[in-house]
Amino acid sequence: MRRIWRLLLYARPYMLYSLASVVLMAIVGAMAAFRILLVKPIFDNVLRPDALSRDVLVFHIPFWNLTLNLQWFVPNHFHHAWTVVAYALVCSALVKSICDYFGTYLVNYAGFGMITDLRNDLYNAVLRRSVAFFQRHTTGTLLSTLINDIEKVQVAMSSVLSELLQQFFTLLWTAVVVVLMGGRLSWVLLLFVPVVISSARRIGRSVRSTTRKGQDKLAEIQNILHETITGNRIVKAFGMELWEMNRFRKAARRLFSANLKSVSVQAISSPLMDAIGSVAIALLLLFGRDRILRHEMTAGSFISFLVAVFTLYDPVRKFALFYNSFQQALGASDEIFRFMDAQDDVIEKKKALPLQGFQNEIRFEHVGFAYEVDHEQKQVLRDINLDVRRGEVIAFVGPSGAGKSTLVNLIPRFFDVTEGAISVDGHDLRDVTIASLRKLIGKVTQEIVLFNDTVRNNIAYGQPDVPLARVQEAAKAALAHDFIERLPNGYDTMIGEKGARLSGGERQRLAIARALLKNAPILILDEATSALDTESESLVQAALANLMQGRTVFVIAHRLSTVRRADRIAVIEQGQITEIGSHEELLQLSGTYKRLYDLQFVNDRAVETVAEGTA
Numbered sequence: 256m257r258r259i260w261r262l263l264l265y266a267r268p269y270m271l272y273s274l275a276s277v278v279l280m281a282i283v284g285a286m287a288a289f290r291i292l293l294v295k296p297i298f299d300n301v302l303r304p305d306a307l308s309r310d311v312l313v314f315h316i317p318f319w320n321l322t323l324n325l326q327w328f329v330p331n332h333f334h335h336a337w338t339v340v341a342y343a344l345v346c347s348a349l350v351k352s353i354c355d356y357f358g359t360y361l362v363n364y365a366g367f368g369m370i371t372d373l374r375n376d377l378y379n380a381v382l383r384r385s386v387a388f389f390q391r392h393t394t395g396t397l398l399s400t401l402i403n404d405i406e407k408v409q410v411a412m413s414s415v416l417s418e419l420l421q422q423f424f425t426l427l428w429t430a431v432v433v434v435l436m437g438g439r440l441s442w443v444l445l446l447f448v449p450v451v452i453s454s455a456r457r458i459g460r461s462v463r464s465t466t467r468k469g470q471d472k473l474a475e476i477q478n479i480l481h482e483t484i485t486g487n488r489i490v491k492a493f494g495m496e497l498w499e500m501n502r503f504r505k506a507a508r509r510l511f512s513a514n515l516k517s518v519s520v521q522a523i524s525s526p527l528m529d530a531i532g533s534v535a536i537a538l539l540l541l542f543g544r545d546r547i548l549r550h551e552m553t554a555g556s557f558i559s560f561l562v563a564v565f566t567l568y569d570p571v572r573k574f575a576l577f578y579n580s581f582q583q584a585l586g587a588s589d590e591i592f593r594f595m596d597a598q599d600d601v602i603e604k605k606k607a608l609p610l611q612g613f614q615n616e617i618r619f620e621h622v623g624f625a626y627e628v629d630h631e632q633k634q635v636l637r638d639i640n641l642d643v644r645r646g647e648v649i650a651f652v653g654p655s656g657a658g659k660s661t662l663v664n665l666i667p668r669f670f671d672v673t674e675g676a677i678s679v680d681g682h683d684l685r686d687v688t689i690a691s692l693r694k695l696i697g698k699v700t701q702e703i704v705l706f707n708d709t710v711r712n713n714i715a716y717g718q719p720d721v722p723l724a725r726v727q728e729a730a731k732a733a734l735a736h737d738f739i740e741r742l743p744n745g746y747d748t749m750i751g752e753k754g755a756r757l758s759g760g761e762r763q764r765l766a767i768a769r770a771l772l773k774n775a776p777i778l779i780l781d782e783a784t785s786a787l788d789t790e791s792e793s794l795v796q797a798a799l800a801n802l803m804q805g806r807t808v809f810v811i812a813h814r815l816s817t818v819r820r821a822d823r824i825a826v827i828e829q830g831q832i833t834e835i836g837s838h839e840e841l842l843q844l845s846g847t848y849k850r851l852y853d854l855q856f857v858n859d860r861a862v863e864t865v866a867e868g869t870a
């Protein structure tokens with residue numbers, strides 16, 4: 256129930272449109288019912304030449320003891336039964352069509368409007384979730400919710416809602432006609448109401464759960480698609496096309512079965528309503544025949560009554576389908592609201608203060624961190640104590656999996672420490688606003704994130720209004736200007752998805768230019784491990800040197816040149832700092848650093864020697 260209210264809350268801004276469409280649909284329903292009333296005069300007056308033309312349609316409203324005559328609504332000069340009925344038919348059809356058009360338009364306006372708002376809210380919520388959220392949910396699942404689940408709600412809230420309104424009012428007015436024309440005969444129909452409602456509810460519940468399963472299978476397919484399309488080079492390189500195709504086929508088969516299950520439940524509705532309807536009509540024929548024989552009814556009013564019952568039958572049958580569609584929408588909204596309500600691991604305090612800048616130092620005090628894996632804590636960092644002065648370059652080295660990336664990810668609060676505290680100029684990171692903290696931090700990582708946009712927009716990401724001259728200045732400092740100028744459209748060249756049209760070194764220099772333009776005082780650098788060719792490498796190194804100048808830098812170092820440039824080097828082993836000092840100091844210790852240096856940086860030394868020799 257809460258979910259329904261929540262969905263309805265989204266309809267609130269469109270109340271006026273919805274109300275207008277309700278009124279219009281009420282008129283549509285009334286006109287449909289009115290046309291059924293015309294069946295009686297067609298049979299009793301128009302098709303019987305001996306009948307009087309006066310009082311073409313007279314009917315009594317029982318409770319108020321009122322009599323209505325169709326001729327009151329028809330211009331005076333129409334007297335013939337045919338002209339009166341024809342006039343009424345055409346006019347009612349015209350009014351019905353106009354109201355139907357505008358009613359459908361308005362209800363769809365409201366439906367699409369609320370779905371647009373819901374989708375925007377969901378995207379906003381997903382975008383703001385912490386890093387851990389994205390590690391918990393796959394891209395395919397998130398995309399599937401943003402596209403498929405929203406689509407299910409959209410269908411229910413736009414097309415189905417407009418159809419529902421129309422059918423509801425048709426049902427309402429036709430029910431009035433049924434009672435007016437049939438009198439006591441119409442009570443027979445009441446016998447069927449509980450049967451219809453209880454079977455529709457039972458089917459609806461099954462539809463909801465089977466649809467949810469179908470949506471989950473669709474998400475599974477989307478996951479496979481996302482992985483294999485973005486990773487298509489690896490698929491090709493490992494010759495895994497057939498294997499991936501089989502994986503996809505199996506997932507597609509699961510979706511096929513889930514969809515069929517859902518359809519098999521939904522498809523029961525129509526035949527069931529058909530069967531119930533035919534029993535009702537058969538009973539009515541039996542009782543109706545009796546009443547005509549006893550002259551309690553004319554054949555015209557009985558046929559009019561039967562047409563009304565048939566007309567009732569269509570909305571009732573469709574209600575079961577609408578109910579199914581709303582159940583599907585509710586099933587889909589489960590996932591939407593689950594993502595919107597997900598508890599973030601990184602939460603900004605209500606009274607968080609904005610950091611005004613960075614002046615003195617960043618301090619790690621007894622910092623510990625554990626990832627939550629399958630509801631268990633996996634301790635990754637232990638008792639890290641470190642003071643980093645403004646302007647200092649600190650390099651982290653250590654074996655793979657030691658916790659270096661985790662440690663630097665704590666600075667922009669991608670994750671929160673689970674023990675101890677990190678502070679900037681004495682302010683605990685958890686006491687300041689996340690936006691003001693991240694504004695102080697630039698980041699260049701191994702995995703370079705570029706968007707399918709122009710070079711200029713990629714460099715100016717986050718600062719769309721910055722003038723071209725400043726973008727060029729940053730590109731020059733990142734040694735990227737020359738290659739950008741050589742691109743077909745210079746700074747306006749589209750670079751393809753993830754910068755696919757650029758080389759590895761060029762992509763890195765674009766990322767460096769972006770960080771240079773951001774000009775943040777703190778820099779986090781996760782050096783790329785994959786080697787570039789010597790020329791490209793030295794360009795990237797020179798660009799990085801420019802970027803590091805005058806900033807406080809935390810660098811996960813994989814290269815000797817970077818380690819040498821660092822003021823201090825911290826060796827991380829099994830989540831702890833085991834050695835810290837300058838390059839020379841650590842070499843003298845003859846500990847882990849010395850061992851790593853001998854193992855890891857020997858090749859670099861050879862390259863550096865060659866480079867120095869050729870310089």
Ligand SMILES: Nc1ncnc2c1ncn2[C@@H]1O[C@H](COP(=O)(O)OP(=O)(O)OP(=O)(O)O)[C@@H](O)[C@H]1O
Pocket residue numbers: 390626627628633635653654655656657658659660661662
């Ligand atoms: N999101 C995560 N959830 C659970 N465990 C994680 C997560 N990210 C990393 N780990 C684990 O935490 C440990 C430290 O990982 P981290 O990436 O910080 O190491 P690293 O020193 O940067 O390694 P490398 O040099 O190979 O990049 C590893 O054992 C890793 O498996």
